[in-house]
Amino acid sequence: MPRAKTRHEKSTPEGRYLYAVVPIEVVDSLNLDTPGIQGADVHPVTSGKLAAIVSNIEQQSLRPERKHLSTHSAVLGQVMDQAPMLPVAFGIIAGSEREVRNLLAEHANDFLTQLRAVSGNVEMGLRIRLSAPNAFGYYVNAFPELKAMRDDLYREGEPSREEKIELGKYFVDLLNGFREATADKVLDGIESVARQTVVNEPRNESEVVNLAALVPQKKVDAFNATVEKLGATLPENFQVDVTGPWPPYNFTQLRIHFEEVEEAAQGAP
Incomplete structure (x- = not known):
């Protein structure tokens, strides 16, 4: 920017x-x-x-x-x-x-090139987030391997600091894998209605996908309909938020x- x-x-x-x-x-x-x-x-x-x-x-x-x-x-x-x-x-x-x-x-040359690239398109924002109040608690139940590790650590009482750190790292690895798989599913789903996409870092623990899509103005309705269908395939407790159309901030420099x-x-x- x-x-x-x-x-x-x-x-x-x-x-x-x-x-x-x-x-x-x-x-x-x-x-x-x-x-x-x-x-x-x-x-x-x-x-x-x-x-x-x-x-x-x-x-x-x-x-x-x-x-x-x-x-x-x-x-x-x-x-x-x-x-x-x-x-x-x-x-x-x-x-x-x-x-x-x-x-x-x-x-001039750079600006004209960028203008040609975004002409006729708008930016749409798409975020998927967990609506459950306790993200870790939700994922403990969603990931059997995480639950097994948590239960094993607490079976004999309070785990050590190092064990808690290992549990936290394992949780982050599982969460990142889930985020990547969900983002790939979304990207595949919107490929026909988006010219380009930018996947941004989730803003917090509850956010799973945070991306921007460059969408032809004439396909905005189709984009919204496609995202709605994708949302229906997500597990319970996940919410899809679509924003826009916006100026193409993520696709210009x-x-x-x-x-x-x-x-x-x-x-x-």
Whole structure:
């Protein structure tokens, strides 16, 4: 995701807060009436075959407060509904409009390649989690070998610290194997309705699968229906959560440092 240290140029009183990068041909038809950060007007800054969707901002950094995060998402949502786009992570601020133009020029080939790759697609999130309150207790009953080891260790009283550690390691190994098998089953099931997938690390002990799928916009309904069928095949006490459509964060990379862009621009003949 985009990361940048930013600064203001003395000659420019306002920076530019970045939301997204879009192809130049969509700019004239874009409706950008959703208010930007701090209520500023959202507008394009163009360079060559690209445009950045921005709004003016006076400060150099922005705290990730809920209202700002919500505004950022709302602008992205409006752009996503109208055009292919590369989403910019929250909080990226260029020191001037010139820095934005230099950014687009410096990375034009990369941005255009990424835009072509995600055009006509959206990101869908899919998580599978255990709804039982005690994950270890559930898996003890689900995995006979884990139950046997636990019962054996506690048969003669309280096990040693080392034995508890070994039990914990065995539990983690079994859980990871179950997660991998479940993820493989899901990936096989959604192969026909997803162009690409990214499997992310589960966020906690109860989460089994955490993945993002790049789905053609025309196949979103089919994706949801496919996931619903997959959910029906899972063991009891597992819940499937689908989110989206979202901008394709997991399928784009915009790692930008504005100082590097400025130095490159200043060194150009």
